[in-house]
Amino acid sequence: MENEVAEWQLLLYIAGQTPKSTKALENIKKYAEEHLAGKYSIEIIDLLKNPQLAEGDQILAVPTLVRRFPEPIRKIIGDLSNKERVLVGLNIKPVTI
Amino acid sequence: MQKETIPPTFIFPKAPTGVDGLDEITDGGFPKGRPTLICGGAGCGKTLLSMQFLIKGITDYNEPGVFMSFEEPSDDLTLNVKSLGFDLEKLKADKMLIVDHVRVERSEIEEAGEYDLDGLFIRLGHAIDSIKATRVVLDTIETLFSGLDNQAILRAELRRLFHWLKQKGVTAVITGERGEATLTRQGLEEYVSDCVIVLDHRVIEQVSTRRLRIVKYRGSTHGTNEYPFLIDENGISVLPITSLKLDNEVSSDIVSTGFAGLDEMFNMGGFYRGSNILVSGTAGTAKTTIGSYFATEQCKNNEKTIYFAFEESPQQLVRNMKSIGVDLQKYLDNGTLQIHSSRPSLNGLELHLLTLRKLIKEFEPTTIIIDPISNLISVGSDHEVRSMLVRLIDMLKVNNITALFTSLNKQHTDTLRPDLAEESVSSLVDTWITVRDMEGIGERNRGIFIIKARGMGHSNQVREFIITNNGLELLDVEMGPQGILTGAARQSFKNKKTISDIKLQNEISRKDREIERKRKVLEANIEALKNEFESAEEELSILKATEELQKEMSSKKK
Numbered sequence: 001m002e003n004e005v006a007e008w009q010l011l012l013y014i015a016g017q018t019p020k021s022t023k024a025l026e027n028i029k030k031y032a033e034e035h036l037a038g039k040y041s042i043e044i045i046d047l048l049k050n051p052q053l054a055e056g057d058q059i060l061a062v063p064t065l066v067r068r069f070p071e072p073i074r075k076i077i078g079d080l081s082n083k084e085r086v087l088v089g090l091n092i093k094p095v096t097i
Numbered sequence: 098m099q100k101e102t103i104p105p106t107f108i109f110p111k112a113p114t115g116v117d118g119l120d121e122i123t124d125g126g127f128p129k130g131r132p133t134l135i136c137g138g139a140g141c142g143k144t145l146l147s148m149q150f151l152i153k154g155i156t157d158y159n160e161p162g163v164f165m166s167f168e169e170p171s172d173d174l175t176l177n178v179k180s181l182g183f184d185l186e187k188l189k190a191d192k193m194l195i196v197d198h199v200r201v202e203r204s205e206i207e208e209a210g211e212y213d214l215d216g217l218f219i220r221l222g223h224a225i226d227s228i229k230a231t232r233v234v235l236d237t238i239e240t241l242f243s244g245l246d247n248q249a250i251l252r253a254e255l256r257r258l259f260h261w262l263k264q265k266g267v268t269a270v271i272t273g274e275r276g277e278a279t280l281t282r283q284g285l286e287e288y289v290s291d292c293v294i295v296l297d298h299r300v301i302e303q304v305s306t307r308r309l310r311i312v313k314y315r316g317s318t319h320g321t322n323e324y325p326f327l328i329d330e331n332g333i334s335v336l337p338i339t340s341l342k343l344d345n346e347v348s349s350d351i352v353s354t355g356f357a358g359l360d361e362m363f364n365m366g367g368f369y370r371g372s373n374i375l376v377s378g379t380a381g382t383a384k385t386t387i388g389s390y391f392a393t394e395q396c397k398n399n400e401k402t403i404y405f406a407f408e409e410s411p412q413q414l415v416r417n418m419k420s421i422g423v424d425l426q427k428y429l430d431n432g433t434l435q436i437h438s439s440r441p442s443l444n445g446l447e448l449h450l451l452t453l454r455k456l457i458k459e460f461e462p463t464t465i466i467i468d469p470i471s472n473l474i475s476v477g478s479d480h481e482v483r484s485m486l487v488r489l490i491d492m493l494k495v496n497n498i499t500a501l502f503t504s505l506n507k508q509h510t511d512t513l514r515p516d517l518a519e520e521s522v523s524s525l526v527d528t529w530i531t532v533r534d535m536e537g538i539g540e541r542n543r544g545i546f547i548i549k550a551r552g553m554g555h556s557n558q559v560r561e562f563i564i565t566n567n568g569l570e571l572l573d574v575e576m577g578p579q580g581i582l583t584g585a586a587r588q589s590f591k592n593k594k595t596i597s598d599i600k601l602q603n604e605i606s607r608k609d610r611e612i613e614r615k616r617k618v619l620e621a622n623i624e625a626l627k628n629e630f631e632s633a634e635e636e637l638s639i640l641k642a643t644e645e646l647q648k649e650m651s652s653k654k655k
Contacts, residue, residue: 015215024210047216051223058200059216060241077245078210089207 008032008040009069010090013054015047015062020079024063027080035092067091109317112160112232112268115153116146118335122320123311128291130266131315132259136273136280136287137296141307142328143272144169145178146296147234149332150270152183154232155193160268162232163224164196167240171196181332195224201244208246214254218261225267233262233269239282252285259289280312291315297323306446309335327451334451347371352464352499355394356387358562358571359530362547364554368528370463371497372551373490375470377504378532382543383564384503385409387532388466389418389425390569391501396428401462404436405453407472411436422568435460441472446485449473454492463498470502490525502526527551535561535583542584545571561587 012028014021025044032040047054047062057066057075067074067090076089111125120126127133127150135143151162166174174196175185188194197220225233238258241251262269271290273281280287280295287293293312298305308323326335350370353360360366368374374391376384388404395402404425406414414436415425428434437456441449457465473482493500529548534541546559561583562571575582575590582590 013216015219020211020213027210047219051219054216054220054223055197058202059220060199060201060214061212061217061245062215062219063212064216073205074207075205076207076209078208078212081210083209085207085209089209 007069008036008067010040010042011057011066011068012042012044013047013057013059013062013064013066014044018062021063023079023081024065027083027086028065031080031083031086031090031092035087065090111317112154113158114150115157116149116333116335117331118324118326119309119333122324122335123292123314124318124320127268127270128315128317129268130263131291132262132269132271132289133292133294134271134273134281134286134290135294135296136275138275138298141296141298142326142333143296144174144236145181145328146294146333147236147270147272148174148178148183151194151232151234152178152185152188155188160231161193161228162195162234163221163228163230164194164234164236165221165224166196166198166236167201168237170198170200174198181328181330183332192228195228195230197221197224201240203244206244212247212250214241214251214258218258222265225265231267233267234272235269236272237274238271238286239273242283252283255283255285256289259286287312292317296326325446327448329448329451346497348497352398352400353394354387355390355392355397356569356571358560358569359387359545361571362545362556362558362560363550368499369552370499371494372499372527373493373525374499374501374528374530375504375526376501376530376532377506379506379534382532382534383562383569384505384532385414385468386418386421386423386564386569387530388468388501388503389414389423392434392464392466393423393425393428395464395499396433399433400464401460402428402434402464402466403456403460403462404434405465405467406436406438407441407467407469410438414438420566421564422566435462446473446482450485450489453489457492457496457498464500465493465498466501466503468503469505471504471506486525528553533559535559540584544583 010028010032012021012025014024025042028042032042045053047059053059057064057073061077063077063079065076065080065086067076074089074091076086080086109125110129111123111127112129113120113126114123135146137143148164151164154160154162164174169177171185178185185194185196189196199217199220221233224230238255241255242248245251259269259271271286273283273286275295276282276284278284280293290313292314295310295312297308297310299308300306307326307328309326310323311319311321324335326333348370351365351367352370353367354363376387378384385408392402392404404414409417411429415429418425425434425436429436435456437452439449439452453465456462470486473485490500528550530545531548532543532545535544536542542561543563544559544561546557547555558574560571560574562569564570572587575587
């Protein structure tokens, strides 16, 4: 699978240190360690500091996790407390129906 | 929130919209520093209205603006409004406008847990701050609802957004799709907005009219009616039904009708300047001719005139009028006259009105002729026509323009009064002239009379007129035993009169002769009687003499 050769670039957009953003960061770190250990990077963008960056990735809601790479771009919004959804959203885990 | 210590002459702060007519009905514009909702179905002009609000704010009031589009990409918007004469690119380059396209793609977004829309707030806030915008448009915010699942969060966030906008002190316009039972799909925006405007697009008898209504406006009075509005090459213009105060200036100047005989029927010798004249009549009663007469008369006096012909092309009109000696071409050439022809069904009523308005603004005529106004009636319902005419007449009155309308009646001529198909017009006009057919045996004559003339005495007679190669000619009144005579009846009455005159003459001379004869008989009789009397007298004297003789004789005997 191409996923194996690709590096995972994740961006987390937050707006200040809110409980939600802290929680989201904790969550994604946890999931990434579990599933993508060693082949991921997480960049945190605080929109309060860099508001101009919101337009580029079409950010509406915070926190938003963006999978920059591998393509296609995926977005997951929320505090990422729903693990199943995050993994499906990031396409780490195939959709179980 | 605004702190309002209400001074005695408190004026509610408003942001002028720059939309023609809308400022009048909102009494100054949208509430300044507060959110306004514009809602309506598809294609009724929400985006355009909000865009115009923004652009006019920039160009006319120097208020920078942010347009946040949830539907159309920035490039599309630029292209769309370019056709209306707005150049977004230039405004963007001038740092007066920011267009931000917020794309909400459901397939790209996965929701996992709690979130809020701070991202949107920050984006908007950043855009507002970077150009110091005071006007903001969010078009159409409910797109969010189709892109995101968690309705509860969205509703709460939307509410927060409105408050946030208020706190920012920007005049915001939010557009919303019309819902089934509520004004918007979510039934939320209308409650949190300070001003709600509903746009509507209705098709009546194949002609569509856009309408606008202010549903609510906190803290201000506003027009409550539905107002038609137009989208044309200059954007939106709302047409307030009336600026009806009826306080326009009036003129006592008289303008001639151009029709010598008709002038005489008015005590003052013509129409008042700035009045409205209706010429109604059935087909072929020379309404257009009367209109053209008036037009040429006005042109002759160097009054700028516009002739709106809804039935004939300018060339046709010029040719036809030439045949009766009216030269319109001369005035077309020297620029005092304009003829505009179009089919009434070409546009909706409102567009016609707007065309009239534009031409009037550009050409500044003192006279207009609309021939015929009844053709417009075919375009809209009675009520619409009436309201359009009210507005038209108002507009003309305000500009002190003398207007002559012709109106085609339906063919039924039992009564002297014409049928009131143009009822809608009749009460609005100042002067009403009717031309009608008077049908006799084997012929048709034209009669003209004045039904009303506000502020002027006028003839009450039906006058016959004829059209010759030299134009219109009003004939003298011919009174017959049964009333006024026309046409052949007039002719035969004249003939009869001549014959009877001769007869009378003969009769008189015959009578004279008879009298003469009678006198002779009388005289003869007198003579005979005289003779008789004389002979009787003679007899008497003979008798007396005889008696005397006898007396004498007897006395001698004694």
